[in-house]
Amino acid sequence: MRLFTFHQSGSAYRVRIALALKDLEYEPIYVAGGRGSTDLMKPDYLALNPSGLIPTLIDGDLALHQSMAILEYLDDAYPERPLLPADPGGRARVRAMAQVIFADTHPLTASRVVDYLDGNLRLEKDRQTAWLKFWNARGLSVLERMLDDGGTATYCHGDSPTMADIALVSQVFVAQNVGVDLAPLPRVRAIYETCRALPAFIAAAPENQGDAPGN
Template sequence: MKLYGYFRSSAAYRLRIALNLKGLDYDNIPVSLLAGDQRAENYLKLNPQGLVPALTDGDLTIGQSMAILEYLEETRPDVPLLPADAAGRARVRQMANIIACDIHPLNNLRVLKYLGGNLGVSDETRDDWYRHWIRLGFEAIETMLQDGGTGTYCHGDTPTFAEVFLIPQLYNARRFKTQLDDFPIIRRIEKLCNEQEPFIQALPENQPDATS
């Protein structure tokens, strides 16, 4: 398998975590979003949307991190990242989608560049925008984590899609100096994950294309 991504892309970060947790070998192929590699003709043939990540598995190429994760879950089920029961899977997907659908689309690089470049928003206002949507989503997740489904991790005692999405979003939250004191359960799970090798290996600074 080949994973096309950018070291700071939280969507690509998700896939690195998942592949590592599942113990799968893959080639990490850098696509520089700052240099515009995602708009190059050869990359658009792989992923017509011109975004990262993209995963190739033999002759198959898939874009969109959630679609890739579901594919890996179905084709490489030996280390599951979803609970065995329908209710548990729904709970985990709900937490993952709070990030995938409600936080990340408002905070990704394309949106931030449009805010600053096209709309003339100041860096301070742009960063306030970023932090607002993170905190709103984290408030919902923290509330969910107070119920009985939470164990050592967001759901039970092994990592799931919830951590795969949560840890990259926390990394970005800290980059943008988001205040996280109100989220003690989220921070506890973050600390636990960041002590585990699959998460450490997936860190942006540990990627071959990492820059300062």
């Protein structure tokens, strides 16, 4: 497999964690992502990923994009060490937590949104930061409430990491980058610390990628 990735991309981080949890080997292809990047709009890349976003996973003849779809694909194609629980209720709970981050939170904090606030709407820097802090904190506080419903144990759902933990860790990374105060989110913080100590999460961590500064 090959993964188009950028160390600072929260969405690529999700896929790196899933691949590492499943012990699947891949070749990273480092793409300059983030604000001002033009690599993602080149025709060759758009043919693989029509959104022009990171990540894209190549598995054989398949070019897969959208991180949630990639996580679901990996679980279907490589079912060992599942990212979803077996029971329908548990699967729905984990998917709901993942969607709070993937659908309701991350899109509002993506670099292209900030580019628009900055370049098109000319919003001052401190207001851009306020926007980022607000949506990050709001999404993570929804997760904090969901973690209080009795289904949580060592991880977001039970005693092995799932898609929900992948979502939580990837968004805490984004939130920390913009200085969100995590003090009011004790459950989120505890699960983040537990996950970050696991070998798969260490291997996938932004600072441990080949394109991270100093590597």
